[in-house]
Amino acid sequence: MFTLRNIGIHSSHENTIFIREDSPLTHSEGFKVLTRVFVHFNGSKIIATLNTVHSNLLKEGEAGLSEEAMIRLNVKDGDTIVVKHLQPISSLSYVRAKIYGKELSETAYQEIIKDVVDGLYSNIELAAFVTACAGNNMKINEMVYLTKAMISVGQQIKWEQAVIFDKHCVGGLPGNRTTPIVVSIVAVAGLIIPKTSSKAITSPAGTADMMETITKVNLSVEEIKEVVKKENACLAWGGGVKLSPADDLLIYVEKALDIDSEAQMVASVLSKKAAAGSTDVVIDIPYGKTAKVRSHEEALKLKYYFEVVGEAIGLKITVLITDGSQPVGRGIGPALEALDVLAVLKNEPDAAADLRERSTLIAGKLLEIAHSCSEAEGKKMAEDILASGKAFEKFKAICKAQGGFNIPEKGEYTFDVISDVDGIVTEIDNRKLARIAKLAGAPKSPGAGIIFYAPLHKKVSKGDVLYSIYAEGKGQLEYVKEYLKSVNHLIVIE
Amino acid sequence: MFTLRNIGIHSSHENTIFIREDSPLTHSEGFKVLTRVFVHFNGSKIIATLNTVHSNLLKEGEAGLSEEAMIRLNVKDGDTIVVKHLQPISSLSYVRAKIYGKELSETAYQEIIKDVVDGLYSNIELAAFVTACAGNNMKINEMVYLTKAMISVGQQIKWEQAVIFDKHCVGGLPGNRTTPIVVSIVAVAGLIIPKTSSKAITSPAGTADMMETITKVNLSVEEIKEVVKKENACLAWGGGVKLSPADDLLIYVEKALDIDSEAQMVASVLSKKAAAGSTDVVIDIPYGKTAKVRSHEEALKLKYYFEVVGEAIGLKITVLITDGSQPVGRGIGPALEALDVLAVLKNEPDAAADLRERSTLIAGKLLEIAHSCSEAEGKKMAEDILASGKAFEKFKAICKAQGGFNIPEKGEYTFDVISDVDGIVTEIDNRKLARIAKLAGAPKSPGAGIIFYAPLHKKVSKGDVLYSIYAEGKGQLEYVKEYLKSVNHLIVIE
Incomplete structure (x- = not known):
């Protein structure tokens, strides 16, 4: 028994408990770091991992828990906690079997994923x-079992409508922010598309990061339902609803x-789509030397996995394999991507043509599915809606329904990277950008x-700005300049 | 730049750095937990893993390091440290290749193991x-590459003599403390056997734990050499010399x-033997349903691995496959095993016969190799040396050369587990014991x-003591009693 001290x-997600090194517990029960x-x-x-303390951080009879662990256990400073030996976690025997190359059962994946979510690992x-x-x-x-297990431990959103659309990009391409444009276009055409997106994990921006520069994205399931009821669509953060x-x-x-x-990519994507209540999903797989998917063969294999696992869990999956050799649009980073998106939605003459093209391609595919029309007709419909200005109106309406519509601003400090040669751009490293x-x-x-x-x-000519x-x-700008001194082959000009 | 606070x-081995949540570093450089x-x-x-702190544990401009990290970096309270972005660890690309089932090169294992030891992982x-x-x-x-890589990053002991003997047991059998007996017997016969042993990781005792109840085991390489020069043998702790x-x-x-x-077991054992300068090694593989090696087939495969990897790194390996269906000797735990060992060495009439038998078997094998005699002759020689009392004298001499000879004591609190049936013991669970x-x-x-x-x-008859x-x-005794209420099938009596 310990008195908890904050x-x-x-x-982060691994709970840590801090106990004095001279605590009777570490002696009598053999608890080690x-x-x-x-x-x-x-x-x-x-379950928590033990760290010992030999300073006065803790007094005799006291223990500390990491912040996140305190929240999970719902304890506060001064509460009395009890520390006990861990019983063996039985699902780990499945993990060991998997290490030895065994095929696991549906039950095995259910138990593993349940224990993972319960914080036992x-x-x-x-x-x-x-x-x-x-x-x-x-x-x-x-893969099917893993996907089902991941669905079963999360929140699931139910819809009255029979057909719920969704889109997803496997990512890895800077600036490729088609989602807000696609969603706005198809919502104008009456499709129901309650889009939830993620924040960046290792990229400079996720769709939710970009949307957050314009409106509120942390919505509850009820709020999502209200926005979708009003506008056919939403552009919310998936992390807020624990799908x-x-x-x-x-x-x-x-x-x-x-x-x-x-x-795990397939299970991750499809479990979230199923949990969000989607029925018809278009998945964009850009491939390229420095994209997440490196080759056309790899893209085809991934397409197959999405299709077969999607079918097994009752989703209708349509895969687009696209060019991933360079960024899409011009902005990279939350606000800069938002400005790109807004320029396309507003039909500004200098808006990024490739972003418009990619967005209407994906929106067109969704419309093709919804209306059982030809690919060309779907594409045309998407272009027309965008050109009419209705997509921009829809986008603003969605933002307002979510909590407001603001135009974000670029960072104040800026620096241009200049070409020191004449030539043609032949290669771009997405990862370095x-x-x-x-x-x-x-x-x-x-x-x-x-x-x-x-x-x-x-x-490009010598002296042209390659990027700002x-x-x-x-x-931070100094930090980038430092990095630029050491980086090679970011843009190849020949 | 931070001022370090202790x-x-x-x-433990994963370095941790603690930085205030509101530090400019976490903002400007995107450092997250x-x-x-x-x-x-x-x-x-x-390299350290970042934890953030939002209490007054640290003042502005201060950072903390875990104890072990402070020792590794050789810093003290008040020193100024600098925290920087991690450069990618290139050997991790080999690990990723291994995850994808690729065969790795010798260079790959060398680089991985070097980075592991440097604390980069x-x-x-x-x-x-x-x-x-x-x-x-x-x-x-x-396996050969991994073993060589593990040898190359550790300390290596060189000997003047051409032939250096060693023995090893893969473990998993409680009480199986043959080493001190084997070493003492063969040292009497003139074999050079500088034995280093490990402490328990998950077992109730390692040979080094047992020896530590009798003498000093934490010796430097110089001290080991001195003891071996005097007595042909030592019984030291391997962890002390970082092999x-x-x-x-x-x-x-x-x-x-x-x-x-x-x-990894093969690489672990053989790297330590090679680093210790051994040339001729007898390896004991006990197998049994609740031992570490579960079947005779598994034991044979392991034997093959030891032989082929041993040969590749220039070791002469002889493998004994033995019975692992029950504990060897009667004592389990450092002092209780020591008392068992001493009883055998002293030829006490009630000493554990199975421990004596297993020890003379292994010692006999070493003598057979040294003298190129028959198995029976080797065994006989070992038995004669033990019976003569010379092995006990040698054991005491080794202990004295290491720092003293003490008879350890049993724990003061005791409790007998009694049979509640009549019958024959048909099964014993080593793990539960x-x-x-x-x-x-x-x-x-x-x-x-x-x-x-x-x-x-x-x-056994109803009322007999099965174990104390x-x-x-x-x-602690209460703790055991609690566990005994829930445990089943520890000893099957039919």
Whole structure:
């Protein structure tokens, strides 16, 4: 038994408990640093990893919990907690079987994912599960089981309408912010599209980061339903409605390891779509040397997985394989992408043509599905709606229904990167561009990022601006300049 | 730049840095909780995982490091440290390749193991490497590369003599403490056997824990050499001489995951033997339903791995496959095993016959190799040396050369577990016995553990003592009693 002290330490999703090194518990029960223990309070319990303390941070009889653990256990400073030995976590035996290459049952995935969401897995155990499932180690059946398990532990949104549309891009392409345009266009045509998007994990901006520069995105399920009832669509943040809480934990480990497990990507995307109540989903897979999907073959395999797993869980999936050799649009970073999106919606003459093209392609595909028309007719319909100005009106209406419509601002500090040669742009490294935007402060500083002026095949002259960097602080701009000194082959001009 | 404050938190081998949540660094450079960062001081650097703090634990401009990280970076309270972005760790690309089932090169293993020992890997990354290498995913070549890599990063002991003997047991059998007896016998016969052993990780006692109840085991390489020069042998703690520092880190993760990767076991054992300068090694593989190695087939496969990898790194390996269906000897726990060992060495009439038999078998094998004699002759020689009392004299001499010879004491608090039926003992669960000994306090409380009276095939009557539990504190004994209420099938009597 310990008296809890709030020592104000954050350790993210892995709960940490701090106990004095000279505590009787560490002696009598053999608890060592990094032992996993049960922490009980008031009928509920969590699992935490033990750190010991030998300073006066804690007095005798006191223990500390990381902030996140305190919230999960619903305890406050002064409460009495009890620390006990961990009972073995039975689903880990499935993880071990997976490590040894065994095919797992539906029950196994259900139990693993339930325990993951309940916080029973340490980072080491999560990493072992993610690793064992990566590298083409999962059968199609297992992808289906994993997807179903991920759906079952999250919140599910039900709709009255029989057909609910959705779109998704597997990502990896800076600036590729088609979602707000696509959603606005098809909502004008009467399609129901309650879009939930993610925030950036390793990219300079997610759709939710971009939308947050214009309106409120952290909506409850009830608020989402109200907005959709009014406008056929929403542009909300998925993290606010916990559609796939298991995914949030697994993605964290994947990103830390920098691996993209196809099976987990498919399960992640489709579980969120199913949980959001979608029935008809268009998935965009851009491929390119420096995109997330590197080759056309890889894109085709991923397409197959989306189709077969989608079918198994009752989703109608349409996959578009697109060009991922360079950024789409000019802005990279939340506000800069928002300005790009707004320019396209407003039909401004100098709006990014590639962003308009990609957006009407995807919107056209959704309309083609909805109206059972030809591809050309769907595309034409999308272009007409955009050109009419109705998509922009719809976008503003959605934003207002969500809480307001603001025009965001670019970062105050800026710096132009100039070509020092004449020639044609033959290659662009998406990853390095993304890194620069992040160093400039995106997505945390919404006005930070890049405006990009040097797409593939463009003829540039010595002295032309290739791209401009925006930051909200002088220090961050200096940081980017430092990085630029060391970076090579970001844009190849020949 | 931060002023370091010693906040007295232990977080074991994963370095942790604590920074205020409102630090400019977390804003300007996008450092989030669990970001991995470089911490620089005085020309050297470590990698640490970031935790943020929002209490007054740290003042503005201050940062904290976990104790272990402070030692590694050699900083003290008040020093000025610098925190920087982590550069990508290039060896992780090999780990990713391994996750995808690729065969790795010798260079790859060298780089991975070097980075592991340099502390560049997080727990998540270590877990991914261990997982990717488990489950029969490594080719023989790769086991050789891993073993060589593990040797190259540790300390290596050189000897003048051409032939250096060694023995090893893969473990998993409570009480199986043959080492001190084997070493003493063969040292009498003139064999050079500088034995280094480990402490318990998940078992109730390692040989080093047992030896520590009698003498000093934490010796430097120079001290080991002196003892061996005098007595032909030593019985030291391997952890004190850092023969395989990579192994210590990998084993931690394996134990956390409760997986025994054959490849890593082979690399772990053989790297330590090679680093210790051994040339001729006898390896004991006990197998049984509740031992570490579960079947004779598994034991044969492991034997093959030891032989082929041993040959590749220039070791002469002889494998004994033995019975692992029950504990060897009667004592389980550091002091109780020591008393068992002493009884055998002193030729006491009631000494554990199975421990004597197993010890002379292994010693006999070493003598057979040394003298190129028959198995029977080797065994006979070992038995004669033991019976003559010379092995006991040698054992005492080794202990005195290491720093003293003390007879350890059993725990003061004791409790007998009584049979409530008549019958024959048909099955024993080694794992549950080990667990009881650990709950009683072993190995931390040296006098804690079990004395076991109910070997297989023994006829027991209702009321007979099956085993006695010893503890150094009353609370621990209560803890065991609590566990005994819930445990089933520990000893099957039919």
